[in-house]
Amino acid sequence: MLVLASIVVAAWVYLAVAHGYFWQAGPELPHHVTPQMARVAVVMPARDEAEHIEHTLCALLRQHYPWPFRIILVDDNSTDRTGEIARDIAAEDPRLTVVQGQPLPPGWTGKMWAVSQGLEHAEDADYVLLTDADIVHASSHVEQLVAAAQAGEYDLVSEMVRLRCKTVPERFAIPAFVFFFAMLYPFARVANKRSKVAAAAGGTMLVSQAALRRIEGVSRIRAELIDDCALAREVKQGGHAIWLGHATRATSLRQYPHFRDTWQMIARTAYVQLQYSPLMLLGTVVGMLLLYAVPLALALHTRGITMWCGAVAWVLMAALFQPILRRYQQSPLWGIALPVIAMFYMAATVGSAVRFYRGKGGQWKNRTYPSA
Structure with missing residues (x-):
């Protein structure tokens, strides 16, 4: 259990400092710049x-x-x-x-x-x-x-x-x-x-x-x-x-007024993103469970060092989420809910694969597209 807890913390430390600073709410286009002539x-x-x-x-x-x-x-x-x-x-x-x-x-x-x-x-x-x-x-x-x-x-x-x-x-x-x-x-x-x-x-x-x-x-x-x-x-x-x-x-x-609308937004292309690969789907599910569900489980259901590792990972993910939440003028408390949100995304991704194998994948504007 301690090994798993250490892996989770290490993963979020890597994401924080060595993954292109993806969590920042920038970059943005500069203001007040005049272009040269271009049609x-x-x-x-x-x-x-x-x-x-x-x-x-x-x-x-x-x-x-x-x-x-x-x-x-x-x-x-x-x-x-x-x-x-x-x-x-x-x-x-x-x-x-x-x-x-x-x-x-x-x-x-x-x-x-x-x-x-x-x-x-x-x-x-x-x-x-x-x-x-x-x-x-x-x-x-x-x-x-x-x-x-x-x-x-x-x-x-x-x-x-x-x-x-x-x-x-x-x-x-x-x-x-x-x-x-x-x-x-x-x-x-x-x-x-x-x-x-x-x-x-x-x-x-x-x-x-x-x-x-x-x-x-x-x-x-x-x-x-x-x-x-x-x-x-x-x-x-x-x-x-x-x-x-x-x-x-x-x-x-x-x-996106209803949860089914946000589900459809994710499920429409999630399995496409995974190149219709069952192995990539499995890896995605395992990865999301490791990054989001495990810290929550460790923080709430263990004691000692593993509990603190889970809490540290949970705090890290919530902190990295804050710049985007500020950009969208949302409560910082949504950062605490990120594990639950991630599980929603994971379920919609699995749902995207199910839709594909049922012949209903790639639906958009009343059209259904086969895999490329």
Whole structure:
């Protein structure tokens, strides 16, 4: 038991000091930087987004960008008024082009197929901003993204947008989602050319046209469900520079009012992340039990040195969670609940595998995708 307790403490000490400082609530884009001349095209795939589309498009059209700027929305065969609303806005502002998406061909995910069609209309741009239809961008956001890409000579600049965190299920799951994502892909290592870690957040991805041409657009990742990280891997190959940080100027409108919604958010791609591997699933379950459940069990159900080891590990994980909780303006007491939150994530990951083997994995926007 003492050996197990020592392993748990050592694991959290390593995560605290030697894992890219993933727990920090940064980096962030610099403020008040003016970019050099660069043409920007925004490509936005949209399917059944009538609830959000007017708000997000109008926010983009209010950008204070001093150089040529336009928006290409691809209506991915929506069954609601998404396309109609977008076309009404386009009639008032020529910077917006609405493309009617073609039927989904075999071997493509819906989002990647829509993005591919949008890129065909963006070939004259120096940078392409790939964004989702539920993301609201502040008026200076595009300008700051381009300035950061130019200053750092990055082929990809991406941000984890501020996710909605108002309901109890959102407060329970969303800060932890950001924490776990950063643990999996430490942002400092993403920006390090010598590191193989590559990741991006799909809500905001500014990609240079040169990089898109080098990787043949999105055709290589046409079947990927976790398309943002797949794109980052393609762009970073060969030592090219990418950057990932936390957004201060982009916010998601996506709501998760019930626990089943947050469960679905996790289960949709969790087993995809594990490459559909039972061995990786087993390793993930064992790892999460070791990191989160064991410290709680040791602290509450043992005595002596093992109890103190469990308590130290529990305090460490709660402390590392605090910067993200502050970022989302949540109570620090959520740090104490991190073992329970982690077990929820672990159960949803197992549920993701069960869904896959039942032929229901990879569901999104009323489509079910097979493994790539």
